Amino acid sequence: MKTESDLMRDADARAQTYRQSVETRNVYPNADEIAALDEFDVPLPEGPSDAQVMLKQLDEIGSPATSVSTGPHYLGYVIGGVLPAAAAADRMVAAWDQCASSHANSPVAAKLEAIAGRWVLDILDLPRSSAVGFGTSATACGLSCFAAARRELLARQGWDLDNEGLVGAPEIKVVVSDIAHITIFKALRILGFGKRHLLVAKTDARGRIDPKTLPLLDNKTILCLQAGEVNTGDFDPFVPLIEKAKSAGAWVHIDGAFGLWARATNSHRHLTEGIEGADSWTTDGHKWLNTPYDSAMAIVKDGDAFARVMNADAVYATAETHAQTNLTLEFSRRARGIPIWAVLKTLGRTGVCEMVERHCRQAKMLAKGIDGKNGIKVLSDVPLNQVLCTTTGKETPADFAARMNATGKLWFGQTVWRGKPAFRLSVSSWRTTDADIERAISVLIDNY
Ligand SMILES: Cc1ncc(COP(=O)(O)O)c(C=O)c1O
Structure with a gap:
């Protein structure tokens, strides 16, 4: 009789065989391999069936139809692979199946994610008192940061967003580059910042905002800058832009989904000069840090302001101010900060830099x-x-x-x-x- 251990051993063996094949596999499936996916397409099963049979089908039909983005020959987007240490840690995360929302739900996840957050601030050299929320994506984390920015700028105007909402609120403007990532526009759209009202900053031939053409900023403005443009990989000139924003009392957000990791290098750190003066930053682990999906970070200098907008204390589940449930969109979530911890623990500062x-x-x-x-x-x-x-x-x-x-x-x-x-x-x-x-x-x- 097959036991749970047999099933897990089989899954491990198949996963290991797949990982070993990524050097030699075709990087993208052919038409026959894609067509074979139709074999999955059956009506909802009426009852239970053998998990080992399911696993065999998953591997034999599923594996050939993968885009081998975790292999060395994939040059699309900035997807990164999965470092062995991160994949191994993720196996433990799956086995533990923690609801990593708070200390009460998972002491180990709360501890490791707190440490991962501290290490992220250290390696990226960002203000050490910032709060780090481990969200699903740069999209979700960007949305969370914009929500914090708006609530805080309104609070400084004496406006209570939580109770009054936006009806009659002072207008918060957003300045964004003409080639900001599409997910920045998506996050802003979801939050109700209509496209027609965005103040679009022009960029130069390399895709960087030109400080001379920056729209006028004030203390009711969010300025969104970019560390790593998706086409060129270039960076906005942070020093003059953040200086202007700070003297106007604006909130500065940095989208560094992949590019923020340049800050962990010696050779490219100069591109991020001045970035520490911003108010919030987003970056992904699943891109350049080579962690599994879905692991991203929303980093906000004023951690209490961030926790105020994201708070989800319930009568049956209150948590510490900076518990992850109070820093991310999810109430329940996997311990996605642990693979980040594992990469930082095993590569260290010099390994990430290298x-x-x-x-x-x-x-x-x-x-x-x-x-x-x-x-x-x-x-x-x-x-x-x-x-x-x-x-x-x-x-x-x-x-x-x-x-x-x-x-x-x-x-x-x-x-x-x-x-x-x-x-x-x-x-x-x-x-x-x-x-x-x-x-x-x-x-x-x-x-x-
Ligand atoms: C510059 C930039 N910002 C934001 C994103 C969105 O990141 P995610 O896919 O984690 O939502 C990406 C993703 O490709 C990106 O390259």
Whole structure:
């Protein structure tokens, strides 16, 4: 008879086989592998069935239809892989199945996430008294930070948002870059900041807000800046922008979904100069820190202000002021801060620095290897880990990407830069070696 242990051993073995295959697997499934997914598509089962049979199907049909974004040849978006330490810690998190909302619910999660938060502030060199909420995504964390910003700016005007809502409230303006990430616009839209009322700041050729053209700020304004633009990887000039915002009494939020990790390096830290003067920051673990999904961080300097807007104390479940249930959108949540803790514990300051610096160096290597060859033109000087390119011949960037991706040897995405089609190669997996970059170069320039 199969026991629970047999099932878990089988799951572990299959997961391990999958992880070992990511170096050699096609990076994206072929049409047959995708078509095979239809085998899952059956009516709701009327009753119980064997879990081992389910697992076999999950692996045998599911694994071939994965996008191998955790492998070394995936160059799409900034997705990162999963470091072994993070994957191992996540196994424990799944086994523990903690509701990581508060100390009362999970002493171990509360302790480890408090430590992870402290270490994040340390490695990113942000104000040490800030509160860190471990949310699902930079989207959710950005939304949470904007909610804190608005509530706090209104409170400074004497407005009680919690009781009065927005009807009749002083207007809070938002200044945002013309190429802010789409999820910034989504978060603002959900919060009721209508698109027509946003004050859009113009950006220069590299995608950075030009301080000279910054709309006028005041103490009822949220200024949203960017650390790591998705196409170029560039950073807004924080020192002059934050200086202007602070003298006006505005709230500054930084979207650093991936780029904030540049701050943990020696080579690229200068790009983040001045960022510590902001009021809130968002970043992801599941991108450049190479933790599993879904792990993101909302960091707010005034932790009490953050906890006031996110508070979810119930009569049957009150928690400490800065318990995670009072810092994230979720009332119940997995202990997603633990894989972050595991990465920081095992890589330490120098390990994170080495990984991020390596990816930046590899992105330069990639750009140098392909620029001007096989009809490829690199469009930026690669300030971080993103290589923005276009095609110069008859083939469109979309067709080029489709042809290259069909080789199964790599995968990357298309984009639009300054109104023109382009494509983008991102280096962000801990697995990617220099030899993998050389292989990617030969695929791209030799059509192999
Ligand atoms: C700059 C930037 N901001 C925000 C986001 C949204 O992050 P998430 O996917 O974690 O919601 C992304 C994701 O790609 C991003 O690159």
